[in-house]
Amino acid sequence: MEMLKVQFFAMAICALVISLLLPSINAQTLAPTPAPTSDGVAVDQGIAYVLMVLALLLTYIIH
Template sequence: MNSSMRLQHATPVLVMLLLALLQLSHGQGLAPSSAPQGPTSDGNTIDQGIAFVLMMIALAVTYIFH
């Protein structure tokens, strides 16, 4: 398979990945609070987000080179 065919197949995957990342940036704003409440997220949530991004990158790379 030549490089132009790989690019044609990889483009939709990369576009969907970028669209998913753009959707993450449209999160909800913080509500005003009267007292400090400490940390709002734990390390588990951050770890899951990083794992999701790495899995999407691995999927895209696998799809490109397959």
């Protein structure tokens, strides 16, 4: 039983060391993303959502 505790402790230490070291191994700098441009799709989608909610409310009120 004591050996099982030692193995568990050793595995926990190994997992901690690996989880701390692996992110730094794969460190890369990413290129900056371009600024978002609005082509009106988001506005159209917002209007569509508002109209759908109004239609649902109207349907609920009528029934």
